[in-house]
Amino acid sequence: MGEPREAILEGLNDRQREAATAPPGPVLVIAGPGSGKTKVLAHRIAYLIACGIPAESILAVTFTNRAAEEMRQRVGKLLRSNPSSSPFTPLEARPLAGFIGTFHSFAAFFLRREAGRIGYRPNFTIYDEDDRSVLIRELMRELGFSAERFPPAVVAAVISDLKAELIAPDEHTGPEREDPFGRAVAAVYQTYQARLRAAGALDFDDLLFFAVRLLRDNPAVLRRWQERFRYLHVDEYQDTSLSQYEFVRLLAREHRNLFAIGDDAISIYSWRLADYRNILKFERDWPQAKVVLLEENYRS
Numbered sequence: 001m002g003e004p005r006e007a008i009l010e011g012l013n014d015r016q017r018e019a020a021t022a023p024p025g026p027v028l029v030i031a032g033p034g035s036g037k038t039k040v041l042a043h044r045i046a047y048l049i050a051c052g053i054p055a056e057s058i059l060a061v062t063f064t065n066r067a068a069e070e071m072r073q074r075v076g077k078l079l080r081s082n083p084s085s086s087p088f089t090p091l092e093a094r095p096l097a098g099f100i101g102t103f104h105s106f107a108a109f110f111l112r113r114e115a116g117r118i119g120y121r122p123n124f125t126i127y128d129e130d131d132r133s134v135l136i137r138e139l140m141r142e143l144g145f146s147a148e149r150f151p152p153a154v155v156a157a158v159i160s161d162l163k164a165e166l167i168a169p170d171e172h173t174g175p176e177r178e179d180p181f182g183r184a185v186a187a188v189y190q191t192y193q194a195r196l197r198a199a200g201a202l203d204f205d206d207l208l209f210f211a212v213r214l215l216r217d218n219p220a221v222l223r224r225w226q227e228r229f230r231y232l233h234v235d236e237y238q239d240t241s242l243s244q245y246e247f248v249r250l251l252a253r254e255h256r257n258l259f260a261i262g263d264d265a266i267s268i269y270s271w272r273l274a275d276y277r278n279i280l281k282f283e284r285d286w287p288q289a290k291v292v293l294l295e296e297n298y299r300s
Contacts, residue, residue, distance in 0.1 A: 005050045008078050012043060019292040020044045022259070026252075026286035028237075028279070029261040035294035037261050038067065041235055042074035044259055045100075048231060049079060055098035057228070059251070061106055061244075062235035068101045071235070075100065099229070103244050107207035111214075114221060118210050125201040132156055132203050139191050140184075150184045159189045163205035164241040166212060169193050208243040215250045226254040237262035238279040245278045249285065258286065 009017055016036055019029045020043040031037040041060065049055050062068050099106055108126065115122045127135070136159075137152045162172055169190040196202060202210065215222045232252045234240065237260040240248070252258040262279050283289050 005047060008043060008046045008050050012040070015292060015294050016040050016043070019261075019294065020047050022290050022292065024257050026256055026282070026289035027259045027292065028282045028286075028289050029259070029292045029294060030263065030279075031261055031294035032263055037235065037263075037294070038071060038074065040294065041233055041259075041261055042071055042078060045071075045075050045098075045233060046078035053231060057230045058098040058233070059106065059229035059231065060098075060100040060233035060235070061103050061248070062100075063102060063239060065102060065105075067235060068105075072100045103247070104204055104207050107211040107247065110211050110225065111202070111207060114214055117214055117218060117221065119197070120202070121200060123200075125199065126207070127196070127201050127203040129204070131201075135195060136188060136192060139188055139195065143184075143187055143191065145184045145188070150181060155185055155188055158185050159192065160205050162189065163209045164243050166209060166243055166246065168209075168213075205243075208241075208247055212243050212246045212250065215247070222250060223254070226251060230255045231257045232259065234258070234260045235262075237282070240278050256286065 009020060012020060016039070019027065019040050022044075029037070029040060031040065045058055045060060048058060060068075060071060062071065099109070111118070111120070112122045112124070115124060133152065133156060136156045137147065140147060140150065140152055140155065169186070172186050172189060196206070215225070229251060232248060234248055239262070248258065248260075260279070260282060283291065
């Protein structure tokens with residue numbers, strides 16, 4: 001491994017090269033469809049390693065396993081690394097490897113190492129959407145709520161939204177709890193979380209919810225993980241929810257090496273409580289951020 005820096009930058013246009021070689025600090029890349037977002041992100045990571053940044057200090061998060069695997073493959077090719085010795089093999093296999101993966105996979109890795117601080121064992125179970133649906137339907141029957149009047153899928157979606165907004169069951173207060181549906185959601189949410197804990201389980205929304213709360217509430221834990229991953233990269237930044245946004249903001253706050261790339265004109269995952277305003281707030285959150293516009297569309 002150890003490709004020369006100039007070799008890693010081959011094939012990039014001027015704007016892409018500007019983004020990939022930006023100096024340390026906050027960087028926002030505004031990239032429209034077809035402008036090479038994944039390519040730039042991969043070249044950026046490989047370039048940092050070629051400049052001597054340890055791979056184990058690099059974290060890159062995206063939204064799908066497919067996107068993460070594509071990024072890992074691209075970085076590996078740029079570094080000419082053997083797949084079995086790649087600096088971005090799964091962290092479970094190589095604890096000092098860097099990390100490229102989804103928000104949820106990284107949050108799960110983080111929580112398994114800090115599980116005792118949230119009252120769980122490291123081998124906690126992760127409930128998928130089917131597990132969640134079955135449990136919520138069962139709890140609604142136990143609590144006497146009509147599935148016809150309060151559709152379980154809608155109740156589950158509201159609970160998911162509350163977690164994405166970092167609202168715990170005992171914090172779910174206000175006018176939205178005053179109508180019958182709001183009271184049903186509050187009761188189910190409270191009981192659902194208690195049942196998950198009793199089973200030693202978390203659902204997908206809990207992964208980011210508990211990760212953010214833990215980082216907020218434990219300065220020593222926050223410092224340790226800030227030192228572990230000093231260089232953060234976020235793909236599709238416009239699609240981050242509040243919990244994802246806070247997770248990244250907390251981890252990057254100390255060293256300020258945050259490289260975010262996205263399109264301020266679209267938001268793919270609005271149904272996941274993605275907040276496109278996060279990309280518009282970037283320069284407010286990170287003063288003196290470098291902004292690069294990728295305007296050349298290679299798909300048309």
